Amino acid sequence: MLEHIKTLYHQGRQFIPDVTVAKAPGIFRGRPVINNAKVNESDLVNICPLNAISANPVRLDLGKCSFCGECAKQFPEKINFTTDYKIAANERESLIIKEGDDAQVTINPIKVRKEIHHLFRRSLKLRQVSAGGDNSCEWELNAANNVQFDMSRFGIEFVASPRHADGIVITGPITKNMAEPLQICYDATPDPKIIVLVGTDAISGGIFADSPAIDRSFLDKYYIDLYIPGNPAHPLTIINGLLDLTRKMK
Amino acid sequence: MKYTTVINNQCIPISQIPENSYDAFFELNVGFITDSSERHCVNYFGYPVSGNIKLICCIANDQSHDIHISSCLVKPTDILTSMSSKIFCFEKFEREIHENFGILFKGHPWLKPVRYGHDRADTLQTIANYPFYAIQSEELHEVGVGPIHAGVIEPGHFRFICNGEQILHLEIQLGYQHRGIESLFLRKKKLSERVQIAESIAGDNVVGHTLAFAAVWESLCGFRAPEELDFSRTIALELERIAIHTGDLSAACTDVAYQLGSAVFGRLRTPIINFLQEWCGNRLAKGLIRPGCNQYPFTSFLAFRLKEVLDAFEPDFDEVRRELFKMPSALSRFERTGTVTLADTLSIGSVGIAARASGLSRDIRSSHPHALFKGLKHAPIIKHHGDVYSRLQIRKQEVPQSINYLRELMHRIPECNNDKEPLGSPEPDSFAISLVEGWRGEICHCAVTDTQGELVMYKVKDPSFHNWMALAMAVRNNEISDFPICNKSFNLSYCGHDL
Numbered sequence: 116m117l118e119h120i121k122t123l124y125h126q127g128r129q130f131i132p133d134v135t136v137a138k139a140p141g142i143f144r145g146r147p148v149i150n151n152a153k154v155n156e157s158d159l160v161n162i163c164p165l166n167a168i169s170a171n172p173v174r175l176d177l178g179k180c181s182f183c184g185e186c187a188k189q190f191p192e193k194i195n196f197t198t199d200y201k202i203a204a205n206e207r208e209s210l211i212i213k214e215g216d217d218a219q220v221t222i223n224p225i226k227v228r229k230e231i232h233h234l235f236r237r238s239l240k241l242r243q244v245s246a247g248g249d250n251s252c253e254w255e256l257n258a259a260n261n262v263q264f265d266m267s268r269f270g271i272e273f274v275a276s277p278r279h280a281d282g283i284v285i286t287g288p289i290t291k292n293m294a295e296p297l298q299i300c301y302d303a304t305p306d307p308k309i310i311v312l313v314g315t316d317a318i319s320g321g322i323f324a325d326s327p328a329i330d331r332s333f334l335d336k337y338y339i340d341l342y343i344p345g346n347p348a349h350p351l352t353i354i355n356g357l358l359d360l361t362r363k364m365k
Numbered sequence: 366m367k368y369t370t371v372i373n374n375q376c377i378p379i380s381q382i383p384e385n386s387y388d389a390f391f392e393l394n395v396g397f398i399t400d401s402s403e404r405h406c407v408n409y410f411g412y413p414v415s416g417n418i419k420l421i422c423c424i425a426n427d428q429s430h431d432i433h434i435s436s437c438l439v440k441p442t443d444i445l446t447s448m449s450s451k452i453f454c455f456e457k458f459e460r461e462i463h464e465n466f467g468i469l470f471k472g473h474p475w476l477k478p479v480r481y482g483h484d485r486a487d488t489l490q491t492i493a494n495y496p497f498y499a500i501q502s503e504e505l506h507e508v509g510v511g512p513i514h515a516g517v518i519e520p521g522h523f524r525f526i527c528n529g530e531q532i533l534h535l536e537i538q539l540g541y542q543h544r545g546i547e548s549l550f551l552r553k554k555k556l557s558e559r560v561q562i563a564e565s566i567a568g569d570n571v572v573g574h575t576l577a578f579a580a581v582w583e584s585l586c587g588f589r590a591p592e593e594l595d596f597s598r599t600i601a602l603e604l605e606r607i608a609i610h611t612g613d614l615s616a617a618c619t620d621v622a623y624q625l626g627s628a629v630f631g632r633l634r635t636p637i638i639n640f641l642q643e644w645c646g647n648r649l650a651k652g653l654i655r656p657g658c659n660q661y662p663f664t665s666f667l668a669f670r671l672k673e674v675l676d677a678f679e680p681d682f683d684e685v686r687r688e689l690f691k692m693p694s695a696l697s698r699f700e701r702t703g704t705v706t707l708a709d710t711l712s713i714g715s716v717g718i719a720a721r722a723s724g725l726s727r728d729i730r731s732s733h734p735h736a737l738f739k740g741l742k743h744a745p746i747i748k749h750h751g752d753v754y755s756r757l758q759i760r761k762q763e764v765p766q767s768i769n770y771l772r773e774l775m776h777r778i779p780e781c782n783n784d785k786e787p788l789g790s791p792e793p794d795s796f797a798i799s800l801v802e803g804w805r806g807e808i809c810h811c812a813v814t815d816t817q818g819e820l821v822m823y824k825v826k827d828p829s830f831h832n833w834m835a836l837a838m839a840v841r842n843n844e845i846s847d848f849p850i851c852n853k854s855f856n857l858s859y860c861g862h863d864l
Binding site for chain 2: 118119121122123125126129139140141142143144162164165181182183184185188196243244245246247248249250251252253254255256257258261262263273275276287288290291292293295296300316321322323325326327328329346347349
């Protein structure tokens with residue numbers, strides 16, 4: 116018992132006091148900034164293994180980007196990844212960063228469904244479905260609830276059953292073999308419910324976008340409430356995204 | 366009975382692999398494994414060659430540190446004698462070959478689908494009607510779990526047959542995570558695309574799988590990695606091991622309701638993965654390893670930072686590890702739970718932690734050393750009880766061992782050389798094999814090129830491919846309430862298996 120108290124004392128306070136202003140350590144690759152420098156645009160477009168970059172004007176789609184940093188390495192005068200981790204959005208177009216655009220990626224409160232603010236502002240229970248996820252986003256979702264990031268202090272938690280959930284969080288490109296279980300899980304979640312896509316694989320299919328083994332038809336059927344990009348998404352991106360979706364008002 | 370012998374990361378012309386009749390191929394490979402625990406099958410697969418199927422079997426010999434490779438050409442309509450009827454460890458490989466090409470194996474216990482791949486031979490079989498083993502009895506009941514689990518983890522279905530609270534039998538059905546990885550390696554032509562596929566094989570084992578891919582690619586191209594490259598790869602592989610082992614100890618604490626241990630081990634993982642982010646910009650080291658180039662050289666400043674991180678990590682890790690392993694309420698849950706005998710381990714062909722916990726010394730770092738492991742003279746940590754306790758003990762001891770390796774390596778940081786040898790392109794008509802000891806165990810990647818030097822076959826084998834069967838054996842005669850702790854003690858990959 117005394118030893119446990121000693122350990123507690125040694126550990127001190129581990130939680131991040133304010134997750135909305137915490138700094139991501141090191142050379143974290145968050146929101147990119149594309150400046151107006153002239154480069155060979157076709158070379159720039161070709162360098163991206165995920166076709167996330169398009170030309171004239173140069174745009175970078177965070178929903179397709181794997182944040183490998185290859186473009187910034189080859190064209191440092193054109194693209195630069197900042198450590199800004201607040202890159203979640205509720206509109207797909209907001210994830211496309213344009214040339215000369217240095218504005219933050221934000222959630223548009225006008226587009227957030229009324230019941231989300233009304234019902235989930237103080238408590239949001241989510242069911243996670245990994246549908247071909249490589250266990251990296253699942254890892255970071257778990258990390259979002261560890262003693263440091265401590266997402267549950269905001270009333271946001273993962274629950275064991277869709278029956279207890281207010282929405283589902285999908286990771287992975289959605290494999291053919293998971294298409295049916297995903298649908299069953301969604302149907303089992305009571306209304307009103309939200310859908311959150313976490314990670315590049317879930318948002319666009321990522322490197323698996325043209326794989327014959329995936330089936331993304333589920334996503335065509337429903338309105339997506341939140342996109343959280345990353346490969347994997349950083350816990351701070353996840354927490355800030357969910358907080359902004361449920362709490363940010365007009 | 367002809368075969369050729371190669372060492373880890375060697376590339377040979379495909380014509381150098383002798384072709385046997387199936388009978389000779391059978392005798393040869395069954396003979397290799399029979400009564401010799403130092404040999405095991407690291408990969409056995411087929412690929413189409415002008416209407417026929419070429420089977421290639423790779424048997425690693427841990428004593429002579431080399432790999433015996435043999436091949437055989439068969440027709441998809443052939444009915445072959447099953448090697449599993451003699452040696453059980455071929456069981457899953459044969460199921461996979463049957464699922465992909467329709468070849469029948471006579472004498473195989475049950476040719477069930479492995480993963481319901483998109484390119485399987487029989488598309489009438491679907492994941493929804495998997496043929497489970499069942500026992501008709503008034504006393505027994507079945508418990509089905511998954512594919513979607515209660516926690517935030519990957520999907521897979523577990524079907525238990527229970528006698529009251531006791532598990533009589535467990536069948537693990539996978540395939541839900543199948544993304545077509547192996548066929549994507551052939552479809553995507555750019556190296557930058559292929560390396561991202563390798564990084565996505567298993568997101569919790571990014572360094573291990575990307576390292577295996579890089580080694581296969583470099584040996585196909587005839588590129589010899591300079592010391593600085595080997596150095597940063599060795600560091601990364603051991604950092605990944607430390608991070609995941611620590612996380613696994615946290616998960617084990619969660620499952621025995623030891624809250625403090627769970628919180629402390631959980632938070633201790635963070636500085637290690639944050640260091641990876643400082644180094645390469647990603648907490649799971651995605652983007653760090655690229656064939657033929659050192660994306661993020663390990664500088665002396667990074668070495669200084671890593672020493673700081675490890676100095677802070679070690680005392681905290683030691684403190685909580687001491688408490689966990691002397692607490693009776695935790696030990697009573699770990700000891701004699703989920704036991705796998707040495708005989709079963711050998712028969713399954715387990716690798717990595719699962720093998721070492723049952724007294725079987727299988728560790729690529731010492732048996733087929735790659736990168737800088739030759740110089741480190743790695744001595745595998747072996748336990749003998751084969752229970753949850755043994756598997757956790759291995760993690761508890763491998764963390765300080767890896768920290769010592771990191772400290773030893775950092776005494777001499779190789780200079781970053783700027784005039785690099787270009788990577789080149791893959792040799793035509795060649796075969797390359799790479800073995801890497803990831804934190805779970807042995808990862809094996811194989812590749813074959815055509816006359817143009819283009820990939821015609823890429824085969825990935827995650828350690829989970831063998832070890833899922835070990836989990837199924839471990840839970841027999843245990844209470845079903847002990848399943849989570851058994852499962853966590855293996856921590857196997859779903860996506861690495863399903864590909």
